[in-house]
Amino acid sequence: MSTIDQLRTLNQDKTIHSLDETAFADYGVTYAQYDVSELKNFMDQHVTIPAPSEANLYVPSNPDMEKIPVVQQIGRDVYAGLPIEAGECAGHAEALTAVEFHQGSEVNVFFTDVVMVIGKRGQMHDDQFNAEKDAKLFFVPAGTVVEFFSDTLHYSPCEAHASGFKFIVMLVRGSNQPLPADYHTDNKLIVKQNKFQVVHASRTDKIKQGIQVGVTGELVQVKHLN
Secondary structure (H helix, E strand, O other): OOHHHHHHHHOOOOOEEEOOOHHHHHOEEEEOOOOOHHHHHHHHHHOOOOOOOOOOEEOOOOHHHHOOHHHHHHHHHHHOOOOEEEEEEEEOOOEEOEEEEOOOOEEEEEOOOEEEEEEEHHHOEOOEEEHHHHOEEEEEOOOOEEEEOOOEEEOOOEEOEOOOEEEEEEEEOOOOOOOOOOOOOOOOOEEEOOEEEEEEOOOHHHHHOOOOEEEEOOOEEOOOEO
16 A cells, blocks of 8 residues: 555545645645755755654755755756755654745755645635645655745645654745844734744744744644554
8 A cells, every 4th residue: 555545544534635636736836857866865864853852953054955956956947046045854743733934935855755734825814724624735755846835834744654754945045044133023924034924722832932823723633654
């Protein structure tokens, strides 16, 4: 049985789509033309998935990764000359506890199987997104290069296996970096540079940081394979 079919069997209360279904066209696009073997070797050598008891790892900009030719090529093809950043993300997650979006697409290159739980910015009303009602789940196999459109609501992937997730994040340079100390905005969704985020009520840690509650409904959880 394929991995996606095993996940579907384990999560029979949910619909887990594949990326080749027409439903994904609203959220992003996949690219099969890139050889990511050098990038995989880099991730294998330099990035270890933290233990479940540890915090997830995210580095917005890794200069050594950004020098890899395929990263530069993807950047040219997707961002059309804009300066880009690329960094690693690794860890564990079993539920959609927040959603965020950026001005400009996000490109992910996945090195583990994951399930992405995503929505559309147009489904947010009064800064609220009912994930239980509106989110869609997509299985993403390891080795996939995905561009998620700017208005696609997303967060950390849900792990398909107990070993966790590992992937890279590409964005317009400066995204997800701390805001200047003197920065002022009336937009309560802004939490970092080019990062607009709301969280589920279960994320008391984020709420204490001042991040708004905006993911509503029952927590969307994905059971993973052992």
